Amino acid sequence: MTELADIGVMGLAVMGANLARNAARKGFGVAVYNRHGGRTDELIENYGTEGRFFPSKQVADFVASIARPRPIIIMVKAGKPVDEVIEELIPHLDEGDIIIDGGNSLFTDTNRRFHYLTEKKLRFIGMGVSGGEEGALEGPSMMPGGTREAYARIEPIVTRMAAQVDGEPCCTYIGTEGSGHFVKMVHNGIEYADMQLITEAYDLFKTVYGLDAGTISKIFADWNTGELNSYLIEITAAVLAKVDDTGKPLVDSIVDEAEQKGTGRWTAQSALDLGIPLTSITEAVFARALSARRSARAEAEKLLPHPAVATLPIGQAEIDAIRDALYASKIVAYAQGFEQLTVASQQYGWDLKLDELATIWRGGCIIRARFLNRIREAYKSGGGAANLILEDYFRDAVLKAEPAWRKVVALAVEKGIPVPAFASSLAYYDGLRRARGPANLLQGLRDYFGAHTYARLDKSGKFHTRWSQDGAEVQVSQ
Incomplete structure (x- = not known):
């Protein structure tokens, strides 16, 4: 009897190849195919001894080498390439076979593909995969969305491929349609905010206090031993400590222009559609966009000269203040992201389990952090406040950090150092805790120029x- 593979991987660039190797290392038979056969040969030549691989040079042979119902992970660039690969696969598939998109696809595209393939009696899973190339190989966080039946077929495979924390896999069934890719999108949005906050802390240390990269690295390394412990804080210390072949910090020679692939922008756009005040993440996206305008910034610096910033002395109190501002702002970013997940779950009928999302983000993924255990507990068994900041642990944390938070933002404004994520997080916090804000005037203005009506505190109706x-005032509805 011919041996068949347990799963297929189509697309063998770094992420696809590492996922294939991950599955093979865990004892699964893995069919592998790449449109350019050289990559298939390279994978087998370099890593063929790591497990049972079933290489093919033709799509028909690739599909035929997988046990039915066939689960096939496609790892290609998001957008049109995904649709092209799906169409390439369809003629070779049988009823009930499963196509798994492991890339960063927009969730609305995943919704469309899910229903399109359902009509063809095929099953589709949109699976977010976080952890980069190292995570793909050693164990990522995986967020599969589709039908429960389709997930049941791949569950024994993906839960072993995923990172493990406290004996639990960083992989769970997310929900139907494009829910898996939506969750990955929000994950990436939180990642954008987290990275921007770290960058702003670095800028304050460098520009206001005159610290060099090596010294700042040690501060982040120390922070990583406490409540800020996370993957991003850990690698920040590593990046800042790196010295290039000139003997100088590598970070000082990197062009100050941050690129982006779109998931942060999608998160902000989705928040606008859902009516969620996603200020931290959106400001992080805008900050990257502004960083990309290097020539405009260089010209503006000549025409709008920045006042010289006198280096201030720094002690433990100043270091702790920036740490507290970073921690409080980080809480806001996660709170906003989880609110977006909550509203999307209700609007799209996905029934997302927020405690399970916090669980699978504790390992493998880019935003893994110690305080995800706190978020998990907050949402355990469907509980949790309407906003994460209102949970006891996080409420106490932001109240404790608030004086330092204000001090840091005020200092940055005074010195002309942009801190959009710190400042917007603080503004959101201040706006959230005001039972009555100034939007009454805003609504009055809307009524003046557009007859948009308003509600009153002392009467019912519009x-x-x-x-x-x-x-004269007229009542227009009850």
Whole structure:
């Protein structure tokens, strides 16, 4: 009897090849195919001894080498390439076979593909995969969305491929349609905010206090031993400590222009559609966009000269203040992201389990952090406040950090150092805890120029004032 593979991987660039190697190392038979056969040969030549690989040079042979119902992970660039690969696979598939998109696809595209393939009696899983090339090989965080039946077929495979924390896999069934890719999108949005906050802390140390990269690296390494412990803090210390062949810090020679692939922007756009105040993540996206305008910034610096910033002395109190501002702002970013997940789950009927999302983000993924255990507990068994900041642990943390948070933002403003993520997080916090804000005037203005009506505190119903006519107020609805 011919031996068949347990799973297939189509697309053998770094992420695809590492996922294939991951599955093979865990004891699964892995069919592998790449449109350019050289990559298939390279994988087998370099890593063929790591497990049972089933290489093919033709799509038909690749599909035929997998046990039915066939699960096939496609690892290609998001967008049109995914649709092209799906169409390439369809003629060779049988009813019930499963296509798994492991890339960073937009969740609405995943929704469309899910229903398209359902009509063809095929199953589709949109699976977010976080952890980069190292995570793909050693164990990523995996977020599969599709039907439960399709997930049941791949569950024994993906839960072993995923990172493990406290004996639990960083992989769980997310929900139907494009929910897996939506969750990965929000994960990436939180990642954007987290990285921007770290960058702003670095800028303050460098520009206001005159610290060199090596010294700042040691501060981040120390922070990583405490409540800020996370993958991003860990690698920040490593990046800042790296010295290039000139003997100088590598970071000082890197062009100050941050690129982006779109997931952060999608997260912000989705928040606008859902009506979620996703200020931290959105400001992080805008900061990257501004960083990309290097020539405009260089010209503006000549025409809008920045006042010289006198280096200030720094002690433990100043270091702790920036740490507290970073921690409080980080809490805001996660709180906003989880609110977006909550509203999306309700609007799209996905029934997302927020405690399970916090669980699978504890390992393998880019935003893994110690305090995800706190988030997990907050949402355990469907509980949790409407906003994460209102949970006891996080409420106490931001209240404790608040004086330092304000001090750091005020210092940055005074010195002309942009801290959009710190500042917007603080503004969100201040706006959240005001039972009555200034939007009453805003609504009055809307009624004046557009007759958009307003509600009153002392009466029920909707009202309109004939501002430019006789000034009379009229009730327009109950």
